[in-house]
Each structure stands twice: as C-alpha cells, then as structure tokens.
Amino acid sequence: MASNSSLQRPPNTRIDTTPGAFPSSPAQGQSPTVVSSQLSLSQAVHERKAEYTRLKRIKVKVGTWNVASLSGTEKDIGGWFVDGKGVSESLSGLSLGGEEASDNKDNKADAVVESVGEQEARRSKKKPTVPENDPGLPPTGEEIGIYALGLQEIVDVSSVTEALRPYSDPHPTKKWKQSIADGLPPGYQRIAEQQLIGLYLVIYASSATAPTISSVSTTSVGTGLGGYMGNKGAVTARIVLGETTRMVFVNCHLTAGVEKGSLERRNWDASQILSRTKFDPVYDGGGVMEEFGEGIGDEDFCFWFGDLNYRLEDMPGEDVRRLLMLHTRNEYGKAQASKQKIEHELANPESSTFHRNLEAANQPSGDDSSSTHTAADSSSGQSVASSTTLSNQEAYDPNSDPTSLQTTLSSLLTHDQLHAQMRTRKAFHDGWREGSIDFLPTYKYDVGSVGMFDSSEKRRGPSWCDRILYRTRKDKFAYEEKVRQEELAKKRDNEMKLQGVVEAATDEAVLFDYDPENDGADDQYDGSTADPEVVVTKAGFEDRLHLEYYKSHQRVLSSDHKPLDAVFTLDYDAVDPDLKAKVHQEMARELDKAENEGRPVVTIVVDHHRESDTTHTDSGPKYEGVDFGHVKYDHLKTRNVTIANTGRVPATVGFIDRSVDTGQPRGVSPPWLSIHFDRPSDNNNPNPGALQEYTLQPGDAVNVELTLHITDMDMVRRLSEGEDSLEDVLVLRIHNGRDYFLPLRGKWLQSAFGRSIEKLVRIPEGGARKLQHQRPAGSNHSSHHHPDDKENDAVKWSAPRELFRLTEAIESFTERSMAEWEMKGEEGEAPWEKEAAWPFSGFVSEEKERGVLRERVREGLDTNQPFTELFVLESGSIQRLEAVAETLVQFLKSLEDGIITEELWAEVEKGMLEHEKVKKPLSDEDERMWILDTVSTAPAHGVSFTFITFMLSRVANEVVPIQQQLQRRGTATSFDDMEAVQKSKDDPARARRREVDEAYAAIFADAMIRLPTTLTGKARKNTDVRRKHVVEVFLRSRLGDGS
Known part of the structure; x- marks a missing residue:
C-alpha cells in the first residue's frame, strides 16, 4: 500500500492504512480503470515507433547504505555517492591507475590522497569522513543521468516507538534531501521519493533526463512486526524513461539475525515485497492508460538493493573476522591505533581454527622464493598483489594466489546465504543477477574505522548484508522458459516410467532426471558481467543494459555498514516528442478517414409544406427542422421525414430519449407527438416504450410519419397562456455513427377551449x-x-x-x-x-x-x-x-372552473343537505329559485347555467312534446294539469320525458359542475346524485316553449 506520510494521523489508524501494510489494487477503494477509447490509435502509432524513437545512452548509479540512525552520516552522501570517493584500491580488487582515473587525478595536480590513519584520526560527526584529495571512482557528477539512492535506518527501527509508529515521520528525510541536493551538480531534479519509517528511497535525474521521465509511481510494503509493520520491508518506485523503458527501484531492509528462522523470514520478506507491491497504471504519451496497475516483474529493468541481511553460514564469525583483518591491517601504518588493535586481536590465540589458517597463509606459495608471500611480508604496508615479484605484472591474476584478498573473498562467498538461496530457488532465483563481489563484506565495522571489524562484545561475523541485484525482462522470461522446459522434461520422464522403459532410460543416462533441491547445489555463483544483450521491452523496443562496476566505499567511516553502489550503462530507444506528435497526427487523420468510410451515414429529408399555415413570421424561411405550422386544439397535423442510408455499410437507426428540463416528460418524443415508421422495427416490439430500431441497407430508405395532436387540456391552457411552446428536438441515433438532431416547431392558435368563464366573457367580439x-x-x-x-x-x-x-x-x-x-x-x-x-x-x-x-x-x-x-x-x-x-x-x-365551480357547488350542496335534514322538501319552483339565487352570486356563471338548462328543456320538449300530446287529447293545459300529467305513472309520454330528462341531467351535471378531486367512494356517489338532481329539477320546469 502506498504510504503517505502524515504527522496528523490519528492514533487509532486501521491496519490497512499503516505504512507498508498492504498494496493498493483496483479492487480496493476504487473502480477498475477504464481503458481509453483511443487504444486503436495508440496501437497504430506504436507500430510506427521506428519513425519517432532515437537511440540514447544513459548511466544509472544505484547506491545503498545502512546509516544505522547515526548522526553525521548525511555529511558523506555527496562524497561517496555523487563523487565516487572512499573506494579503497587495495581492498576492492580495483586499480585506479586506468585512463579515466588518471584524467581525474590530473585535475588534482600533485595532491596526495589522505592516508587511512590521518582519515580515522580526524573523523568527526560534523564533517565528511571520506578521504581528502580522493579523485573518486568515475563516472561521477554530470556523467550520471539517474541517481537512485536507498537508505536504511534513517531512524532507530529497533526502538519500539518507531517500530510501532502507524505513520512515517517525514522530518528525518529533510536533512538527507538537502545533503543529496548539495552534493549533486546544478540542474538535477528529484523525480521520486518514498519513505517507510526508517527506509528512504530517493531518485534524481539530470536536467536533460528528467523531462523524459513519466508515470512515476511509488509505494511501500511493510513486513516487520506482525508481518506488516514498517520497521522492515521495502520502498519502491516505478518510472518510465523516454516513454519506452519501464524501470523499477526497490530499496529493502529484510529481517536480521543469523539463526535459521531468520533466514527463512528474510525469504518470506522478499516474497511479500514481490507479491504486495503494486503501482499505478502507466500512461503512454498518447493519453492511453493501462487497465490495471503493475507489480514487480512487469517492468523492463529492476534494481533491487538495500540491507538484505543475508549472512555467511557454516563458518565461525570470529574466524572470518580474523581472516579478513589479515588483509585490512595492511591499510595502516605501524604506529596507528587501529593497526595495533588489529595486531593484538590477531595475536590472541582464541581460535585454533584461525591459527591453522594463519600458518597456511604463511607457508610459501611455491618453490621459487622470489614468489613467496607471507603474512609478515604483508605487514610492510604494501598490498598482497604489489609485493609479488612476477616477471610480468600485467599477467598477475590475484585469484591464482591462495594468499590474495580475492582468493579469500571467493572462498567466503561459497558460504553466502543469498547465493545459496538463489541456487536452491528459495529467493531471488527467477532471473536476478549480481555483479562480481571483489570487495570486503560491508558489515559489521567499528564506526570510524576502515578495516576494523566489530570489536564489541558481540563480535558479529562479517557478511555481505548490503547488496545490489538487478534483473532484465529477458532474464525473467529466460528463467520462466527454463522452468517450463524442466517441467516438460519431468513429465516426459514420468511418462516413460509408466511405459516400462525405466531401464532403457537409465542406460541412456536418464536425460530428463532433475532434482531442483540438489542439482546445481555445488555450482559456484556466476557473478560475471558479460557484454550486454538485447532486451525486448514491454513496449516492444530493444534496449541494452551493462554493469560498469559494483563496489563498496570502504573508506567511509560514519556507519557500521559500508556504502555500496553500482553504475549501469543503459542503451534505450527514447521517444522524440515532436516526431511522435507528427506521427500521431498523421495516424489520427488516417484512422478518422477509415472510420468515417466505415461508419454508417444517413441523410434526412424533411417534407416542407408550402401551405399558408406553415409560415412563421418570426423566423427565417430556411428552417431545417419539421415545421407543423399553425396548430389548433384537437386538430391533427402530419409531416413526413425520409431517412435514407447514403453510406457504404448498413445503418441501424432509431429515435432515443431526448434531453429534457427538470419536470418535463421524458421519452423519445413530447406527449403531443407520435412517430410512425412505414415498416416494423428490427425487434418488432409492440411496446411503445421499447427502443425501436430499423436497419437500412446501403441505398435503402424509410419514411417516418410525425403526427402532432393537442388534446390535453393542461397543455392547451399553458399554450394559451404563453407558458409553453410547441418546440422540441428529436434525437435520431445511428448505431456506431453520429446522432442527428431533428428540431420541431409549431405555432399555437388561440382557442376558447380550456379557459375559465371569467376569461371567456372578456374575449373580444372576433373570438x-x-x-x-x-x-x-x-x-x-x-x-x-x-x-x-x-x-x-x-x-x-x-x-x-x-x-x-x-x-x-x-x-x-x-x-x-x-x-x-x-x-x-x-x-x-x-x-x-x-x-x-x-x-x-x-x-x-x-x-x-x-x-x-x-x-x-x-x-x-x-x-x-x-x-x-x-x-x-x-x-x-x-x-x-x-x-x-x-x-x-x-x-x-x-372549462377551467366549470359552470358551477367547486365553491358554488359547496354552497348548493350545503343547502340541499340542510333541506334533507328538516325532512320538508321544497317544491320544484322554490328549489329552482333557491339554486338560481345561489349560483347567481357569480353572475356570469348564473347566466351561463340558465342558458344551458333552458336549451336542454327546449330540446327535450322537441324530442318528447308532452304539451302537444295533451292538446291532441283535449286535456287541460294549465300548469296544474301539466304537473298532474307528469305525476301520472301510467302516461307513456311522461315516462319517456322523464327518461330524457335523466339522460340529459347525467351528461350535463358531469360537464357543468366541478367537484373536489379528493372526493371518492360513497361520498362521491351521493354527490353525483345531488348534482344530477340540480340539473333535472330545471328540466321539469318547462314543458314546451318555456311557459
């Protein structure tokens, strides 16, 4: 999990937020990254990579140092890491007499490098401890393009407070950043840094290189207490160089200790770092982002360094100390304190094993006395190699001399735990490599000493704890292929055994018998630095990596570990941004052209009517949409639209939901418009809400009929009041093509429908x-x-x-x-x-x-x-x-309010209920007068009610003329006689008239009288009976011409 330093982190921080606890992944706290839609363009541009990439060479310096949380160590950073100082010529197997070193020394004129004794004597925490006048091991300074430095124990991780701290304190890194910046040449930029408690990784790049670095991602993994705390673990950075080369830098601090359990825990630490490290997705120069983040193993080049803490096994630590001090004592003069201290320890007969080794070292190496070399001769202050009197100095091979430092180191390295774990495939076996080790163990020394190994009571055995490993993409794939072949061989061998050819296979030397636990266990570690081979990167480019040197800085005195660095030369293809932009533009144009040719294209033709009612006086005549012209209430207006496939491929078309404002009805079309195609849809779905699509072959066309019909009274009122308009836009979706927008418009003509009585009486005479x-x-x-x-x-x-x-x-x-x-x-x-x-x-x-x-x-x-x-x-x-x-x-x-409004009806119904309560009904005449008086409180409504009831009575008299029938019968025609006739149950004319009155009353009671919308159930039924009665009582009042 990427750890973000913060001093304000609350004390109850969750485990999964602890620095280095767990790696981030797309499944944790974030959605999977969406792959860019420009992927095809990116691929096309990549295929022309040769046109916009240029071969470049850069030197990468990787350094590691366990500073043991000691003050003053930061003073030495610039000296050893940037300037290459502190390398001991006699203790490193390296001669500084070459051409590059000579040129560097010329700059110092006749200056003499400070002796070891003088250096140790002047050591101070306030000043650098590197030797003065040291020309440094080239390449240095501006010759390096990328500096990657890993520090361990910048704070005391053995402290319980620090080990259990749930956040990384960034304060200790400030002095390191300042010291590194002071030591680097001007113009170098810090491109990445990551801290995990005491671990600190920082990467700088030159002014020419920094702009070419992208997709920087840092993270950390804790493997300490409980398996996740940050007192042990790793900080890691991933960069992309020149948009082509992915590089990963891992700075680790693994579990310490010489016990077998500690060794197994170191292997476990390494496996956790490998599995839990996750980086952010990589962006290429075209803006395309990978779907998921990468981990260790997905890069092109990886550098793994730090205090790996692997020790020398099966050897007494005291013997190793004394054996190595036989060589380090040569760095001192006779009178120096360190020299005397070493000689005292060597003279102390505490180990018979050591004295046997010492006696063997003092025996002549050959019959020729001129070639002999003893421990006593070594005390003369000259190096073992320089005291040898060979006739040809250039032909001298230190590895052939049993008393040489290199022979001693080679014999010790056979006991190195890391090499053993690599051979037995328990850790760092899948393609990891290391340069030849021709320097002294980097741990553990007395602070302030060049060659005095731990003289404390613990007397820890020297070990190469600090290491720099590296691996290329090719190395990893080669190992995986080797494993695959071995598995196939074992499978074939097992098949042969099952087929009964075991003896024959044995006679043939059993070609396919492999035991990974034992085979190769006795092989010497191959630390060769062969010529660089071509590495095909993940992006498909060809790079080369070569290890220039791998050395410790023995003469840095401020820590009990000696710093270690390695310089690599990387040949890589870098993207030229200007050339790539040109290729990108060309490919974008070509892809757009190809896409357009393969994309469905349709042409929309609108049937423009030339009728007088389609002319809009408020806009220009060149309207490209569908113009319905003058629109009236309940009047159908139809327009036709032709959709033709004018492209080269089939086109699937269909109208989709349009964009609407809040509160507006959604859908393919507004409520007042219906759409009809002249053929069934592809899915033939009768559901009007379903997406209807129609496939047109090239040259085919479909006719679409658009019908406008305004019947909704709320819509009519809004249009009449100017609160709404007949304007909208249809969206025609072309599958795998563009969307077409079809505007609609119509001009609303004012109507008397949908208005209130109060508004109608104010309409001018013209309507x-x-x-x-x-x-x-x-x-x-x-x-x-x-x-x-x-x-x-x-x-x-x-x-x-x-x-x-x-x-x-x-x-x-x-x-x-x-x-x-x-x-x-x-x-x-x-x-x-x-x-x-x-x-x-x-x-x-x-x-x-x-x-x-x-x-x-x-x-x-x-x-x-x-x-x-x-x-x-x-x-x-x-x-x-x-x-x-x-x-x-x-x-x-x-009518918006009705002839009898809700308010008027409430008064009428209230009076009717009161009359019902007294159980003394009014006569028809009295009831008519009372109703008219109530309704006439709104004069226009009263007159309108009279108009309608009078008309209904006249029509009823026409269709059922009771008076004429009575006259033909010679019956009295007085008002009393009429009422008597109406009350007669046996008269057919009266029964028919009553039937007509009831039918008219039912229709017009509903049309004229408004009721509350909340009225339901039984109350609604009772109210319906009452309002029907109100109309019916007026129909019974007239029997002909209104008399």
Missing part, C-alpha cells in the same frame, strides 16, 4: 383568435401589449358568447332535424326515439364525418364565423346537430 397577438397574463413583454388595458380587463358579456352560439345552434338544428326527418319520411325509429340522450349521445352519424364537423364548429367559435358558412354542403341537419351538441359537451368539460 379567441383575436387574442393571438395580445400579451399573455403575467408577461412583461410590451411589444404585444393591448392598446387599452383598462377596456381589455372590463367585462364584455354577461355570459360567454360561445355558450350562446352553441345553445342557439343546437335549438335551431334540433327543429330542422326533426322537420327534415318527417319531410323525408325516413324509415325506422328516429334518433330521438332510439336514444334518450340524443343529440348529446347515441350519435347516428359516423365519427369521421362528425370529427370534421366538430373541427369546423371549433373554428367558428374561435373566429366568430357563422357555423353554416363553415359546414360542408353535403352534411345534413342531423350530422350538424350531433357535431354541435358534442362540441358543447366537450367545451363545458374543458
């Missing part, structure tokens, strides 16, 4: 259409302001003129219809005899014919034109009567 250019209520636009607001707000009529015209026309057409029926001598029952509610229900004319006439009636109402001028000549009186009567009922239902 509702005269309001077309007047300002809507509440509008602030002055351009449509009526010229006389005061007059406009005044009451124009006692009742809506629309009601007067409709009721008058119904009375007139009723008389004509009955006269025409008798005159023509039509056969069968008359409509009024067949249906009691006629002409308001039970129509005999066809709906289609009646619909045309209704539209003409509405047009006459809105424009104040005579109905007779608008009716088609072929229509008869019955058809016209039914159309006008049906329009009247629709008009009454559309």
Whole structure:
C-alpha cells in the first residue's frame, strides 16, 4: 500500500492504512480503470515507433547504505555517492591507475590522497569522513543521468516507538534531501521519493533526463512486526524513461539475525515485497492508460538493493573476522591505533581454527622464493598483489594466489546465504543477477574505522548484508522458459516410467532426471558481467543494459555498514516528442478517414409544406427542422421525414430519449407527438416504450410519419397562456455513427377551449383568435401589449358568447332535424326515439364525418364565423346537430372552473343537505329559485347555467312534446294539469320525458359542475346524485316553449 506520510494521523489508524501494510489494487477503494477509447490509435502509432524513437545512452548509479540512525552520516552522501570517493584500491580488487582515473587525478595536480590513519584520526560527526584529495571512482557528477539512492535506518527501527509508529515521520528525510541536493551538480531534479519509517528511497535525474521521465509511481510494503509493520520491508518506485523503458527501484531492509528462522523470514520478506507491491497504471504519451496497475516483474529493468541481511553460514564469525583483518591491517601504518588493535586481536590465540589458517597463509606459495608471500611480508604496508615479484605484472591474476584478498573473498562467498538461496530457488532465483563481489563484506565495522571489524562484545561475523541485484525482462522470461522446459522434461520422464522403459532410460543416462533441491547445489555463483544483450521491452523496443562496476566505499567511516553502489550503462530507444506528435497526427487523420468510410451515414429529408399555415413570421424561411405550422386544439397535423442510408455499410437507426428540463416528460418524443415508421422495427416490439430500431441497407430508405395532436387540456391552457411552446428536438441515433438532431416547431392558435368563464366573457367580439397577438397574463413583454388595458380587463358579456352560439345552434338544428326527418319520411325509429340522450349521445352519424364537423364548429367559435358558412354542403341537419351538441359537451368539460365551480357547488350542496335534514322538501319552483339565487352570486356563471338548462328543456320538449300530446287529447293545459300529467305513472309520454330528462341531467351535471378531486367512494356517489338532481329539477320546469 502506498504510504503517505502524515504527522496528523490519528492514533487509532486501521491496519490497512499503516505504512507498508498492504498494496493498493483496483479492487480496493476504487473502480477498475477504464481503458481509453483511443487504444486503436495508440496501437497504430506504436507500430510506427521506428519513425519517432532515437537511440540514447544513459548511466544509472544505484547506491545503498545502512546509516544505522547515526548522526553525521548525511555529511558523506555527496562524497561517496555523487563523487565516487572512499573506494579503497587495495581492498576492492580495483586499480585506479586506468585512463579515466588518471584524467581525474590530473585535475588534482600533485595532491596526495589522505592516508587511512590521518582519515580515522580526524573523523568527526560534523564533517565528511571520506578521504581528502580522493579523485573518486568515475563516472561521477554530470556523467550520471539517474541517481537512485536507498537508505536504511534513517531512524532507530529497533526502538519500539518507531517500530510501532502507524505513520512515517517525514522530518528525518529533510536533512538527507538537502545533503543529496548539495552534493549533486546544478540542474538535477528529484523525480521520486518514498519513505517507510526508517527506509528512504530517493531518485534524481539530470536536467536533460528528467523531462523524459513519466508515470512515476511509488509505494511501500511493510513486513516487520506482525508481518506488516514498517520497521522492515521495502520502498519502491516505478518510472518510465523516454516513454519506452519501464524501470523499477526497490530499496529493502529484510529481517536480521543469523539463526535459521531468520533466514527463512528474510525469504518470506522478499516474497511479500514481490507479491504486495503494486503501482499505478502507466500512461503512454498518447493519453492511453493501462487497465490495471503493475507489480514487480512487469517492468523492463529492476534494481533491487538495500540491507538484505543475508549472512555467511557454516563458518565461525570470529574466524572470518580474523581472516579478513589479515588483509585490512595492511591499510595502516605501524604506529596507528587501529593497526595495533588489529595486531593484538590477531595475536590472541582464541581460535585454533584461525591459527591453522594463519600458518597456511604463511607457508610459501611455491618453490621459487622470489614468489613467496607471507603474512609478515604483508605487514610492510604494501598490498598482497604489489609485493609479488612476477616477471610480468600485467599477467598477475590475484585469484591464482591462495594468499590474495580475492582468493579469500571467493572462498567466503561459497558460504553466502543469498547465493545459496538463489541456487536452491528459495529467493531471488527467477532471473536476478549480481555483479562480481571483489570487495570486503560491508558489515559489521567499528564506526570510524576502515578495516576494523566489530570489536564489541558481540563480535558479529562479517557478511555481505548490503547488496545490489538487478534483473532484465529477458532474464525473467529466460528463467520462466527454463522452468517450463524442466517441467516438460519431468513429465516426459514420468511418462516413460509408466511405459516400462525405466531401464532403457537409465542406460541412456536418464536425460530428463532433475532434482531442483540438489542439482546445481555445488555450482559456484556466476557473478560475471558479460557484454550486454538485447532486451525486448514491454513496449516492444530493444534496449541494452551493462554493469560498469559494483563496489563498496570502504573508506567511509560514519556507519557500521559500508556504502555500496553500482553504475549501469543503459542503451534505450527514447521517444522524440515532436516526431511522435507528427506521427500521431498523421495516424489520427488516417484512422478518422477509415472510420468515417466505415461508419454508417444517413441523410434526412424533411417534407416542407408550402401551405399558408406553415409560415412563421418570426423566423427565417430556411428552417431545417419539421415545421407543423399553425396548430389548433384537437386538430391533427402530419409531416413526413425520409431517412435514407447514403453510406457504404448498413445503418441501424432509431429515435432515443431526448434531453429534457427538470419536470418535463421524458421519452423519445413530447406527449403531443407520435412517430410512425412505414415498416416494423428490427425487434418488432409492440411496446411503445421499447427502443425501436430499423436497419437500412446501403441505398435503402424509410419514411417516418410525425403526427402532432393537442388534446390535453393542461397543455392547451399553458399554450394559451404563453407558458409553453410547441418546440422540441428529436434525437435520431445511428448505431456506431453520429446522432442527428431533428428540431420541431409549431405555432399555437388561440382557442376558447380550456379557459375559465371569467376569461371567456372578456374575449373580444372576433373570438379567441383575436387574442393571438395580445400579451399573455403575467408577461412583461410590451411589444404585444393591448392598446387599452383598462377596456381589455372590463367585462364584455354577461355570459360567454360561445355558450350562446352553441345553445342557439343546437335549438335551431334540433327543429330542422326533426322537420327534415318527417319531410323525408325516413324509415325506422328516429334518433330521438332510439336514444334518450340524443343529440348529446347515441350519435347516428359516423365519427369521421362528425370529427370534421366538430373541427369546423371549433373554428367558428374561435373566429366568430357563422357555423353554416363553415359546414360542408353535403352534411345534413342531423350530422350538424350531433357535431354541435358534442362540441358543447366537450367545451363545458374543458372549462377551467366549470359552470358551477367547486365553491358554488359547496354552497348548493350545503343547502340541499340542510333541506334533507328538516325532512320538508321544497317544491320544484322554490328549489329552482333557491339554486338560481345561489349560483347567481357569480353572475356570469348564473347566466351561463340558465342558458344551458333552458336549451336542454327546449330540446327535450322537441324530442318528447308532452304539451302537444295533451292538446291532441283535449286535456287541460294549465300548469296544474301539466304537473298532474307528469305525476301520472301510467302516461307513456311522461315516462319517456322523464327518461330524457335523466339522460340529459347525467351528461350535463358531469360537464357543468366541478367537484373536489379528493372526493371518492360513497361520498362521491351521493354527490353525483345531488348534482344530477340540480340539473333535472330545471328540466321539469318547462314543458314546451318555456311557459
């Protein structure tokens, strides 16, 4: 888990937030990264990588040092790590007499390198301890492109407080960053750093290299106490160099100790670091991000360094100390304290094993006395190699001399735990390599000493605890291939055994017998640094890595560990940003062209009507959408759109949900529009809510019929008030293609429908259409302001003129219809005899014919034109009567407040309930007067109610003429006689009249009287009975011409 340092971390921090506890992964706390849609473009650009990459060479210096939480160690960083100082020529197997070193020494003129004795004598925590006048081991300074430094124990990790700290204290890193920055040449930039308690990894790059580094990701893994605390573990960084080469740097501190359990725990630590390290996804230069983050093993080059803590096994530590001090004593003069201390220890006969080794070292190495070399000769202050009197110094091989330092180191390395674990495939076996070790063990020394190994009571045995390993992508794959081949060989061997050819296989030397636990166990570790081989990177480029040197800085005195570094030369293909941008643009154009050619393309043709009602005076004539022109209430307007496939591939089209404002109805189209294709959809789904798609072959076309129909009264009111408009946009989706946007518009024509009585009485004489250019209520636009607001707000009529015209026309057409029926001598029952509610229900004319006439009636109402001028000549009186009567009922239902409003009805119903309670019903005449008095409190409503009930009574008298029947019978025609006739249960005319009155009352009670929407159940049924009675009582009041 990537650890973010913070001093404000609460004390109850969860385990999974502890530094280095667990690695992050896409499944923990975040969604999987989405792969960029530009992946195909990135691949195409990558295929032309040779055009925008250039071969570059860079030197990478990797350093590691366990500073043992000692103060003053930071003073030495610049000296050994940057300038290469502190390497002992005689103790490193390295000669500084080469050409590069000579050039470096020339810069120092005749300066002499400070002796070991002088260096140890002047040691101070406040000053660097590296030897003065040391020219340093090249390459140094600006010759290095990348510096990667791993430090261990920058704080005391043995402290319980530090080991159990749930966060990393960033304060100790400040002095290290400052010391490194001071030691580096100008222009170097810190590109990555990561801390885990006492572990600190920091990477710097030169000014030329830093801009080419990208996708930097750092993380940490704790393997200490409990398996997750940060006193042990690793800090890791991943960088991408030149957009091509992925490099990982691992700085670790593994479990200490010489016990077998400690060795196994070190192996476990390493396996945990490998499995739990996770980096952020890599971005390439084109903005494409990998789907998931990488771990160790996914890179091209990995450098693993730090205090791995592997020891020398099967050897007494005291013997190793004394054996190595035989060589380190040569660094001192006779009178120096360290020299005397070493000689004292060597003279102390505490180990018979050591003295046997010492006697063997003092024996002549050959018969020729000129080539002998003894321990006594070594005390002369010269190196073992320089005291040898060979005739050809250049031919001298220190490994052939049994008394040489290199021979001693080689013999000790056979006991190195790390090499043993690598050979037996228990740790660092899968392709990891290390340079040749020709330097003294890096641990453990007396602080302030060049060559005095631990002289404390513990007298810890020297070991190469500090190491620098590296691995290429090719190394890892080679190991995996080797394992695969071994598994295949074992499988074939087992098959042969099962087939009974064991003896034959044995005679053939058993080619496929392999035991990974034992085979190769006696092989010497191969630390060769062969010439670099081609490494094919993950991005497909060819790189080369070569180890230049691998040395310890023996003459750094400020810690009990000696610092260690290695320099690598990396040849890699780096991206030239300008060239890549050019290739990227070219490929983008080519892909766009290919994509466009392979993408479905359609052409939309709109049927533009040239009728007079499609002209919008408020916009230009070049409208590209669908123009429905003038739109009226309950009037169908249809437009056709042709969708043609003009591309080279099949096109699947369909309308999708459009974008709407909050509160607006969603869907493919607005509620007032219906869409119909001239063919079934691909899925043939009858559900109107389902996505309907239609596939067109190249050259094919489909016709789409768009029908506009406004019937919703709320919509009518909003349009009339200017609160809504007939404008919208349809979205035509082309699968794998672009979306097309089809605008819609229509111009609403004002209508008398949907208004209130109070608004209707203010409509000017020309009808509702005269309001077309007047300002809507509440509008602030002055351009449509009526010229006389005061007059406009005044009451124009006692009742809506629309009601007067409709009721008058119904009375007139009723008389004509009955006269025409008798005159023509039509056969069968008359409509009024067949249906009691006629002409308001039970129509005999066809709906289609009646619909045309209704539209003409509405047009006459809105424009104040005579109905007779608008009716088609072929229509008869019955058809016209039914159309006008049906329009009247629709008009009454559309009224916003009704003829009798909710408030008026509440008063009427209240009085009826009071009359019912006293059980003394009013006479019809008294009840009529009481109702009229109540309704007339709203004058326009009272007059309108009278208009309608009077008309209903007149029509009822026409269709059931009781008075004429009585007159033909010679019966009295006084009012009392009429009531007597009505009360007679045996009179058929009276029964029919009552049937007609009830039918009319049921229709018009519902159309005229408004009830609360909350009224339901039994209360609603009782109320329906009462409001029907209110209408019916007025129909019983007139028996003919209104007398």
